[in-house]
Amino acid sequence: MGTIALVGNPNSGKTTLFNALTGSNQHIGNWPGVTVEKKEGKFKYKEVQYTVFDLPGTYSLGAYSEDEIVARDFILSGSSDVVINVVDATNLERNLYLTTQLLEMGVKVVVALNMMDEARQKNIEIDINTLSKNLGIPVIATVASKNKGLEDLIEKAVEYAKSGEYPKINISYGEEIDREIEKIESLLDSSNSKYPNKWLAVKLLEGDEEIFKLVEKDFELPRDVLSSIKEKAAVYELEIVDRRYAFIGNIIGSAVKKPIREVETLTDKIDKVVTHKYFGIPIFAIIMFVIFQLTFAIGQDLLGGYVGDFVGFIGEKVADLLTLINSPEWLKSFIAEGIFGGIGTVFEFIPLIVVLYFFIGILEDTGYMARAAYVMDGLMRALGLHGKTFISMIVGFGCNVPGIMATRTLDNKKDRMIALLINPFMSCGARLPIYLVFIAAFFPSHGGIVLFLLYAFGIITALVMGKIFSKFLFKEESSHFIMELPPYRLPIFKYVVRSMWDKVWDFLQRAGSIIFVVVALLWVLSVLPFGVEPYSQESILGRIGTILAPIFKPAGFGTWQATVSLFAGIAAKEAVVAILGMVYAGVSEGTELILALQEVFTPLTAVSFLAMTLLYTPCAAVLGTVKRETNSIKWTIFMAVYTFILGWIVAVLIYQVGRLLGF
Amino acid sequence: MGDVYLSSLKPNEYGKIKGVLSGCKANKRLYELGLYRNAIVKVVKNDFGPIILNLSGNKLALGRGLASKVLVEPCYFEKN
Numbered sequence: 001m002g003t004i005a006l007v008g009n010p011n012s013g014k015t016t017l018f019n020a021l022t023g024s025n026q027h028i029g030n031w032p033g034v035t036v037e038k039k040e041g042k043f044k045y046k047e048v049q050y051t052v053f054d055l056p057g058t059y060s061l062g063a064y065s066e067d068e069i070v071a072r073d074f075i076l077s078g079s080s081d082v083v084i085n086v087v088d089a090t091n092l093e094r095n096l097y098l099t100t101q102l103l104e105m106g107v108k109v110v111v112a113l114n115m116m117d118e119a120r121q122k123n124i125e126i127d128i129n130t131l132s133k134n135l136g137i138p139v140i141a142t143v144a145s146k147n148k149g150l151e152d153l154i155e156k157a158v159e160y161a162k163s164g165e166y167p168k169i170n171i172s173y174g175e176e177i178d179r180e181i182e183k184i185e186s187l188l189d190s191s192n193s194k195y196p197n198k199w200l201a202v203k204l205l206e207g208d209e210e211i212f213k214l215v216e217k218d219f220e221l222p223r224d225v226l227s228s229i230k231e232k233a234a235v236y237e238l239e240i241v242d243r244r245y246a247f248i249g250n251i252i253g254s255a256v257k258k259p260i261r262e263v264e265t266l267t268d269k270i271d272k273v274v275t276h277k278y279f280g281i282p283i284f285a286i287i288m289f290v291i292f293q294l295t296f297a298i299g300q301d302l303l304g305g306y307v308g309d310f311v312g313f314i315g316e317k318v319a320d321l322l323t324l325i326n327s328p329e330w331l332k333s334f335i336a337e338g339i340f341g342g343i344g345t346v347f348e349f350i351p352l353i354v355v356l357y358f359f360i361g362i363l364e365d366t367g368y369m370a371r372a373a374y375v376m377d378g379l380m381r382a383l384g385l386h387g388k389t390f391i392s393m394i395v396g397f398g399c400n401v402p403g404i405m406a407t408r409t410l411d412n413k414k415d416r417m418i419a420l421l422i423n424p425f426m427s428c429g430a431r432l433p434i435y436l437v438f439i440a441a442f443f444p445s446h447g448g449i450v451l452f453l454l455y456a457f458g459i460i461t462a463l464v465m466g467k468i469f470s471k472f473l474f475k476e477e478s479s480h481f482i483m484e485l486p487p488y489r490l491p492i493f494k495y496v497v498r499s500m501w502d503k504v505w506d507f508l509q510r511a512g513s514i515i516f517v518v519v520a521l522l523w524v525l526s527v528l529p530f531g532v533e534p535y536s537q538e539s540i541l542g543r544i545g546t547i548l549a550p551i552f553k554p555a556g557f558g559t560w561q562a563t564v565s566l567f568a569g570i571a572a573k574e575a576v577v578a579i580l581g582m583v584y585a586g587v588s589e590g591t592e593l594i595l596a597l598q599e600v601f602t603p604l605t606a607v608s609f610l611a612m613t614l615l616y617t618p619c620a621a622v623l624g625t626v627k628r629e630t631n632s633i634k635w636t637i638f639m640a641v642y643t644f645i646l647g648w649i650v651a652v653l654i655y656q657v658g659r660l661l662g663f
Numbered sequence: 664m665g666d667v668y669l670s671s672l673k674p675n676e677y678g679k680i681k682g683v684l685s686g687c688k689a690n691k692r693l694y695e696l697g698l699y700r701n702a703i704v705k706v707v708k709n710d711f712g713p714i715i716l717n718l719s720g721n722k723l724a725l726g727r728g729l730a731s732k733v734l735v736e737p738c739y740f741e742k743n
Contacts, residue, residue: 060695062691094718094721237691245699271708377713482725484696484724
């Protein structure tokens with residue numbers, strides 16, 4: 001049993017390596033900030049089980065943003081036997097910066113020199129033996145995406161972990177700073193900390209606030225000593241970085257040969273078009289639009305019907321079987337109306353979800369998403385938002401929970417809080433079935449356009465609310481935009497399918513657990529008290545809905561059925577369609593629900609209902625994440641309430657204005 | 664040759680980083696991203712939105728506000 005930690009710059013192929021080692025299906029994207037929390041996996045090598053931790057990608061082990069702190073704390077906790085530092089071979093200088101920091105921490109490090117194929121393409125020659133000798137640790141060439149060099153890597157890492165060797169490097173920071181480091185070291189000497197004193201001393205001189213806090217707690221240093229170190233740090237901080245780079249320069253100098261003049265790559269050519277001043281945003285819009293159109297063409301027209309027929313077929317067979325074995329009426333009702341009418345309706349949308357996530361997966365893996373964030377930055381900035389906010393928004397299209405977690409890559413509090421508060425307006429996968437069923441009922445010939453407009457409306461609302469928050473709620477300055485634009489890569493089919501399957505599986509699991517519980521609970525409420533007609537207004541469900549329904553009267557859908565479905569949606573958005581299926585159709589077939597909806601909704605009330613479902617209170621899982629990330633009940637309640645009010649206002653406006661216009 | 668701000672370089676122009684004018688945290692971050700003193704950068708795109716730089720073969724987008732705080736010494740040794 002051994003423990004391995006994976007550390008590396010964003011986009012260095014860490015997660016790919018993690019997946020290749022563990023065979024797990026962690027989500028990979030060719031853009032920074034995909035791993036924001038450490039992930040755990042296991043694999044076996046020579047009959048021994050190993051646990052691998054994939055840490056968030058970081059450029060440094062300072063305390064610049066929360067994902068860096070997560071990585072640093074893990075390494076310092078000593079929970080891993082060896083650290084595999086994944087290094088992008090095409091960008092050694094910057095990647096080795098992190099390596100030197102790891103080495104200074106005194107932990108056992110093995111370098112996985114990754115993306116060697118790309119380095120070769122760029123005519124970069126690396127002498128691995130010399131590099132390994134200069135760094136004083138094992139260096140192994142790998143191409144994680146093609147499973148190359150992994151055996152060797154594991155073997156060397158395991159061997160190194162068992163050996164008594166530790167990395168020894170000695171970076172000289174110049175006479176003056178070196179003397180300061182020694183002085184601080186001797187001050188720290190008396191106490192016993194689990195961290196190497198030299199490392200602490202360097203970090204203090206770099207002005208690392210986390211370390212100042214730690215030292216204040218663990219050591220009894222007089223306050224004036226600490227404040228004098230702080231003053232010196234202001235002077236030395238950048239000098240230390242310079243010296244580290246000089247040290248790296250020496251290491252690389254004898255080991256790497258680079259072409260003097262870099263050629264214009266395909267990436268450069270594509271970027272000229274997709275990051276164009278005027279065409280950038282329209283190209284992004286067109287790409288998203290085409291994806292939505294294809295989703296309908298393939299997911300609904302080609303595949304959708306089969307799944308619907310299949311669910312209907314199974315439903316009938318199960319009902320027949322239940323009659324055959326003389327099961328009680330209530331069980332038949334529960335199975336047919338509750339399970340097949342409710343959850344079955346949700347299942348019919350799986351082909352669409354599969355297709356949509358397949359295309360989004362392709363976009364992510366190619367590296368285009370970083371460009372999308374780039375072209376959106378201009379617009380975002382005009383609204384007082386950070387360009388990276390857009391990345392968390394795109395992640396939110398899958399599910400708002402990871403979307404909100406992705407806001408961790410934003411460095412300052414203001415940017416982060418805004419990104420977090422507007423994330424639920426990104427239409428997540430669970431809301432998709434609601435859109436789809438209403439589109440099928442009212443706008444069947446314009447499916448792609450309506451879906452595109454709904455997503456776009458969510459984005460616009462998010463941007464407008466972002467602007468309002470940035471103006472009135474948070475006064476701080478927004479931080480600067482710094483982002484890498486990784487080279488384009490051909491998406492690997494296997495990984496695209498994995499990431500797609502991940503989301504679909506998540507969807508299925510939710511359908512099988514929380515949605516099942518919600519549906520079962522509501523079914524019980526719908527047949528009680530005994531003797532009432534199931535799903536009638538006299539049932540408990542109907543009565544609750546009837547009491548609350550007037551809230552939605554001004555929005556045009558003040559029926560108890562719609563009301564109940566919306567409130568069920570706060571538990572899980574998938575429940576909305578499931579409940580509609582139960583209360584309106586009570587049968588498995590989607591067409592009946594569509595016909596039923598056509599009777600009770602008009603195109604106008606359908607639109608106002610869609611706007612409400614798009615904007616109102618996010619699901620319980622999202623609220624839980626907000627609570628965890630902000631650590632504040634106040635913000636969680638704010639999130640739940642302001643979205644509800646906003647959704648209600650917009651729905652009412654749509655209905656009232658629409659009516660005036662004669663729709 | 665006097666130093667200029669990174670934001671004033673045109674596409675395909677090179678510059679040697681001299682320093683960053685600001686006491687903010689971004690300063691160190693730039694260093695850590697490879698924009699350390701004496702590093703050579705090439706401007707790829709500079710018209711609207713963040714500036715795109717080529718830093719020894721890797722692309723980096725840098726907000727305009729930040730780019731106008733980075734001092735560089737223009738280099739004209741390589742032009743095509």
